[in-house]
Amino acid sequence: MRTWQARQELVEYGRRLWLRGFVAANDGNLSVRLDGERVLTTPTGVSKGFMAPDDLLVTDLGGARVEGRGRPSSELPMHLEIYRGRPDVRAVVHAHPPVATAFAVAGIPLDQCLLPEMVVSLGAIPIAPYGTPSTEEIPASIRPFVPRCDAVLLANHGAVTWADSLPGAFHRMETLEHTATITHHALALGHPRSLPAAEVEKLQRLRERYGLTGRVLPCQAAGACPALERPEADEAALVERVTRAVLEALRTRG
Ligand SMILES: [Zn+2]
Structure with missing residues (x-):
């Protein structure tokens, strides 16, 4: 992709990120790999809703600026890790x-098989341990997840998604937030019902048949969760985890 085209696309997706309410103030950052050695990325201290193509910077894969004014986002090392x-x-x-x-x-990881798109396109979303923003702790915290999936929650911080294109990475973020919203509503209504293991297997076969390229962790339907290696596999376990988290929050609030 030509650099100017990439700049325009990045500005547009920054605007969508802000319009969707996925970032506040100067939060968030986006990047595009231009070639084997260069990355186009957002500057620090700028609202993603109001960027111009010339505001963006080009860096090398070590994070050194090779084009543009200002400083790249402090979370650039997380992008470079990916x-x-x-x-x-x-x-x-x-x-x-x-x-x-x-x-x-x-x-609470988003790792239950509640919706077909969680099996087919998003997969289970793990939570990377908390790291201080803008330090090397964040790249280190996501490192084990990078080869295995295409989206991660960052404990007490936010989310990061990646793909073979900027629209792909943005759509993954949109699907992630949509899935979280539906899961939250379902929890508020009572016990979310996971897809049966046989249906999960059918969806996984569809994934293979359509040759989907993203990397997804299997969600927790019975018998379909070897990658996460966690024993609890049904909605009762999810409800128990949520209840525990709520009680813990109430207790620590005093
Ligand atoms: Zn952040």
Whole structure:
């Protein structure tokens, strides 16, 4: 993709991120891999809703600026960690979508098979341990997840998604927040009902048949969750985890 085209696309998706309420003030950052050595990224201290193509910077894969004014986002090392670990990735989006971030704050991963798109396109979303923003702790916290999936919640912080294109990474963030919203509503209504294991297997076969390229962690339908290696596999366990988290929050609030 030509650099000017990439600049325009990045500005447009920054605007969409802000319009969707996935970032507040100067939160969030986006990047696109231009070629084997260069990354186009957002500057620090700028609202993603009001960027111009010339505001963006080009850096090398070590984070050194090679084009543009100002400083790149302080979370650029997180983006570079993903590019180094995944040669197939062309774009990274980091935001603080409120409902998904609430799950990241509550310590509840989005790992139940509640909706077909969770099995087919998004997969289970793990939570990377908390790291101080803008330090090397964040790249280190996501490192184990980068080869295995295309979206991660950041504990007490937000979410990051990546894909082979900027629209792909943005759509993954949108699906993530939509899934979190539906999961939250379902929890408020009572016991969310997971898809049966046989239906999950059918959806996984569809994924293979359509040759979907994203990397997804299996969600927790009975018998369909070897990658996460967690024993609890049904909605009762999810409800128990949520209840525990709420009680713990109430207790610590005094
Ligand atoms: Zn952030």
